[in-house]
Structures are given as C-alpha cells and as structure tokens.
Amino acid sequence: MVKKQEQQKGEGKNPETMRHSAAHIMAEAVQSFFPDAKFGIGPAISDGFYYDFDLPRPLVPDDLAAISAKMEEIITSDLPFVDEEVTKEEARKLFAEQPYKLELIDEIPDEEVSLYRQGTFVDLCRGPHVTSTGEIKAFKLRSIAGAYWRGDEHRPMLQRIYGIAFDTEEALSEHLKKLDEAARRDHRRLGRELDLFSINEQAGPGLVCWHPKGAVIRRIIEDFWKDEHTKRGYDIVYTPHIAKLDLWKTSGHWEFYRDYLYSPMEVEGEEYIIKPMNCLFHILIYKTKLRSYRELPLRYAELGTVYRYERSGVLHGLSRVRGFTQDDAHIFCRFDQLEDEIVAVLELALFMIDTFGFTSYKVLLSTQPEKYAGTTEMWDKAIETLAQALERQKIAYNIDPGEGVFYGPKIDIKFEDAVGRAWQGPTIQVDFNLPQRFGVTYIGEDGKEHSVAMVHRTVLGSMERFLASLIEHYGGTFPVWLAPVQVAVIPVADRHLDYAHKLETELKNERVRVQVDDRQETVNQKIRQAQLSKIPYMLVIGDKEVAASTVSVRLLSGKQRADLPFDSFKETISQAIIDKTKELGL
Numbered sequence: 001m002v003k004k005q006e007q008q009k010g011e012g013k014n015p016e017t018m019r020h021s022a023a024h025i026m027a028e029a030v031q032s033f034f035p036d037a038k039f040g041i042g043p044a045i046s047d048g049f050y051y052d053f054d055l056p057r058p059l060v061p062d063d064l065a066a067i068s069a070k071m072e073e074i075i076t077s078d079l080p081f082v083d084e085e086v087t088k089e090e091a092r093k094l095f096a097e098q099p100y101k102l103e104l105i106d107e108i109p110d111e112e113v114s115l116y117r118q119g120t121f122v123d124l125c126r127g128p129h130v131t132s133t134g135e136i137k138a139f140k141l142r143s144i145a146g147a148y149w150r151g152d153e154h155r156p157m158l159q160r161i162y163g164i165a166f167d168t169e170e171a172l173s174e175h176l177k178k179l180d181e182a183a184r185r186d187h188r189r190l191g192r193e194l195d196l197f198s199i200n201e202q203a204g205p206g207l208v209c210w211h212p213k214g215a216v217i218r219r220i221i222e223d224f225w226k227d228e229h230t231k232r233g234y235d236i237v238y239t240p241h242i243a244k245l246d247l248w249k250t251s252g253h254w255e256f257y258r259d260y261l262y263s264p265m266e267v268e269g270e271e272y273i274i275k276p277m278n279c280l281f282h283i284l285i286y287k288t289k290l291r292s293y294r295e296l297p298l299r300y301a302e303l304g305t306v307y308r309y310e311r312s313g314v315l316h317g318l319s320r321v322r323g324f325t326q327d328d329a330h331i332f333c334r335f336d337q338l339e340d341e342i343v344a345v346l347e348l349a350l351f352m353i354d355t356f357g358f359t360s361y362k363v364l365l366s367t368q369p370e371k372y373a374g375t376t377e378m379w380d381k382a383i384e385t386l387a388q389a390l391e392r393q394k395i396a397y398n399i400d401p402g403e404g405v406f407y408g409p410k411i412d413i414k415f416e417d418a419v420g421r422a423w424q425g426p427t428i429q430v431d432f433n434l435p436q437r438f439g440v441t442y443i444g445e446d447g448k449e450h451s452v453a454m455v456h457r458t459v460l461g462s463m464e465r466f467l468a469s470l471i472e473h474y475g476g477t478f479p480v481w482l483a484p485v486q487v488a489v490i491p492v493a494d495r496h497l498d499y500a501h502k503l504e505t506e507l508k509n510e511r512v513r514v515q516v517d518d519r520q521e522t523v524n525q526k527i528r529q530a531q532l533s534k535i536p537y538m539l540v541i542g543d544k545e546v547a548a549s550t551v552s553v554r555l556l557s558g559k560q561r562a563d564l565p566f567d568s569f570k571e572t573i574s575q576a577i578i579d580k581t582k583e584l585g586l
Helices: 015-033 061-077 088-094 099-107 169-184 187-193 212-231 245-251 279-286 335-355 376-392 433-438 463-474 494-509 523-532 543-548 566-579
Strands: 048-054 082-087 112-118 121-124 138-148 157-166 242-244 265-267 270-274 298-307 323-333 360-366 398-400 410-416 422-431 441-443 449-451 453-462 487-491 514-516 537-541 550-555 560-565
Touching: 015 048, 015 061, 015 112, 015 121, 015 157, 061 138, 082 088, 088 099, 088 112, 099 121, 138 169, 157 169, 187 463, 212 298, 212 335, 212 453, 212 463, 242 245, 245 270, 245 279, 245 433, 279 298, 279 323, 279 433, 323 335, 323 463, 335 376, 335 410, 335 422, 335 453, 360 376, 376 410, 376 422, 422 433, 422 463, 433 453, 453 463, 487 494, 487 523, 494 514, 494 537, 494 543, 494 566, 523 537, 537 543, 537 566, 543 550, 543 560, 550 566, 560 566
Parallel strands: 360 398, 487 514, 487 537
Antiparallel strands: 048 157, 082 112, 112 121, 138 157, 242 270, 265 270, 298 323, 323 453, 360 410, 410 422, 422 453, 441 449, 537 550, 550 560
C-alpha cells in the first residue's frame, strides 16, 4: 500500500469537491450506526450530494437527525482526508464484505485504484477531497429515497440519503428558502390539488391522464402552437403510432437507441414497434413523390405522441414520462436555405417562450461527438451555419463540446422559471444521417438529384415537460389566457342566480371560461374555494349588482373593485385574453 504525501490543498474552495467530501462524512456517520452497511456510491450533485446504502432496516426521518449530529462530530474533529493508492487485489481484500465496491473494482481498467480515508471510514474514490473534515461549513440532510443500484430496476433497491452543502450558513439558509419555494410550486402536488392530471399505477408508471382542467390548458397551448406554425409556412401532419421494425432498423434507431425502445409486437407475421419519434414518418411523407428545388423548403409539423422506455427510478411527474407528445417539426431544405431556416426557427422559439412568460434563457451550441455520421467537412459547415444563425439573431451562446447527437450538431435553449431553475426547451438539430439512410433528395435546377438538408426542431419540447415548467413557473396561478377557469361568478343568494347565469351565458359567448358557484355556502367560503382553485377573476353578485347591471370584481391578489359595469368587465377580460396579459388588472 502506498500513501500519497501530497494533499489536495485548497480543494475546499471548489463546491463540488466540498460536497463530495460531505458525502463521505455522511457515509462514515451512517457506518457508525450500521456497522454492517453495504455502500454504493456517493457523488456530489448540483447544490448537494447523496450516498446510496444497503442497510438492515428502512431509514426513517428521525434517522436523519441522528446521522446529522454524528456528521457534526466528525466535522468538529477536523479529520484529514488521506488519499492512498493500492493494487486491485489489496482493494478486493479491503472491501471483501462490500459487494457493490467489488463490482466497481472489477470495472477499473488500471491495476492500481485510489482510496480515500477519513477517521474510521475508507472508500473507493478518485477524489479530490477537501484537506480535512473541518472545511465543511454548512450542510443539511434533506430526504430519504429509494434508488436501484446503478439505476437498473433488476438490481437491488438501495436507500439514498440526499443532503445539501454550502460554504456559509447564510448561503445554506438562502438555498433552503428556494427549496421550500420549489416545493410549493411542485407540479406534481399542484397537478393533484388543481385537478389537472394524474398518473395511475394501475395504467402504468410514466403514462399521463389529462383531467378536464389540464386538458383545457393543453388545448390552448396546442391551438396557439398550430396557429403560429401555420402563419410561418408549416404544414400540420398526423402520423401513426406504430410502424414496422424494419423502418427503425433502416434509420439506425434500433441500433443506437434500442435501450429506449419497446419490444416488438407481431402483426400478421411481421414485427412492429410503437414509435419513439415522429421524424421517420415525416420523411416517408416527403418521399411520396419526386421533389423539385422549387418546392423547398418543406416544413412538416406535428404534435405527435411517442413512447420511450424510461426506467421507473427516473420517472418524475410530467417532466420524465414514458408517453409524451412532442411539439415536433422537420424542415427539408436546400443547403443554401439552411441558415435562413435556422434563423426563422430561433425567432419562433424565442417568441414562444417569451409569450408563455419565460424571460431568461441560456443557449448552447453542441458540436461533433466522438462517434458521428457524415464527414468532418459536413459537420464543420453545419456548426458554422448554426453559429452564424445565432450571431444574426444576436443571441449569446456557449459551445458544448462533443455534445451533438451522432447525426449532427444542435442548438439547445434552456429557459429559467420564476425561481431560477433551468428547463430543457427548444432544440434545433441538423441531421446528416437520415437523409443518407433514406435517400431523401430533390431535383435541382441543374436537373440532377441532390441530398436535402434536414432539420429536426422543437420550440417547446414535450407538452408534458412544458406543462410541468408552466405549472412550476406560475405556481399554478396561470395568466388569464391559460387559466382553466377564468371567471367564477359568485351569487350572494339564490335570488341572484338568474343574473349570475345571464352573465355566464354572455361570457361564454365571448369564449370566456366561466363557472357559477351555486352551492349552498357562504360568500366567503365560495371566494375561498375560487382562491384555492386559482381562478383569476371572481364576480360577486348581490342585490346592488343585479339592480345596476354591474359586478363586484375580486382578483386573486385580494384587490377589489365594486360597481364595475358588466360590459366594461367583459371588455377588460376579453382584451386581457387576446393580449395574453401576464398581470391581472381592473
């Protein structure tokens, strides 16, 4: 066994290093309570860390307090982190009772492996770590979750403890406030409380049922999406949900994405699979006849539902599902048209996310990976074209080296919600692979056959994930144009019902979504229910309002206006819907 003399000086200034060290301290604390614990892995993650354990009993929330107290003891002891290198054989002996570590050791290609020790704990680890445990200044253990070993549902289920760590108590406190706000906005909780959607285990995990109110929001978004695409020269298409397996073999998906595809089904002696994406059908539509250069560009758009296998451990509400609807489109154009098409897609993408209220975003240009289709020259030209389009739009961007997909480079736009979290949004990809595999061509002005430039693009992402981002961005309090119910009419007594229903009819004629609360409850209870349902406008109707043909308007914020002529209110809300107003007014 060889001990390194040189320590990782100053590594504590690196947040990732500090959080990784906190994970080791947590593992030592867990070992003190469970000497026979089997250890998985314990990496740093964004803002924190976790460690996976195989323990003799399930953890309970009270365990976190005890583990946290023990961590404080270890930190106070200011124990050094010591890096050692040992042979694989020595490591196997050291971790003889640790099956998960033995598995990792077997996969290490080198004959020597790196360990880190602090106090009584030793772990298989490349490092680096802070110099000593005393450099961990502020942490909190947050939660316990189940996690399959290596993310494989066929492997043992381990217990994962999540924690967060920062350099100061002030930073930790500020982050905890953000986490509390994020929990308040959690789309899974709000989806249930606002009756928007459900995911029923009886139907299967990762499969979404849209309830009437959620379906209203989705329909509004889809209608808006279709209108904007039609304005910009896209043709809306519809394609099947299954296709012959051979189609996906020709495309390369069966080879490159097999882990995400569902098993084939037999239909009349031939194998079919449920579609994981829409692009191949759009190619088949294009290829139904010979195309001339005069027809290009052709833009096919589809809100197409696709199905991909995601392991149950990574499913998360609407943001990670197995069946989802992409706001998909594919552009077939000449190479000399490519830059203009990318510019137009960028304009549409930024218009869409701005309309829905996302004002901050980051842009990445992903370049050629190690394994790729096409030639280096084609890649260089495509990357240059994407960069020029971004520069024409004066869009700041960062290069994401090697993160393009195998068939071409791409632009990713990640927009931020109200609490600063990034969501994957628009994606623009240039594809060299599929046009070659399927012979997607056009007849040029010279009378010869030429390969098309093909662009895959989404401007929202999947409808499911986009709805998740909207719910969390607005905390369920949608702008009036998106609200499932825009107006609640609240009669004070039964004698006001006729007037209430008259208002309801007039508003519905203006395509306003309205409901009359005719329950035998007090006005305050009705107002409270409307607030819980996050209905933007509440119209309280009493004797005075009936006599004067007015309404008493109450907003979710509590702001009120009495004696407003109903026609004035109708004009106000109609204009707010047309303008897609973000803030309510009277």
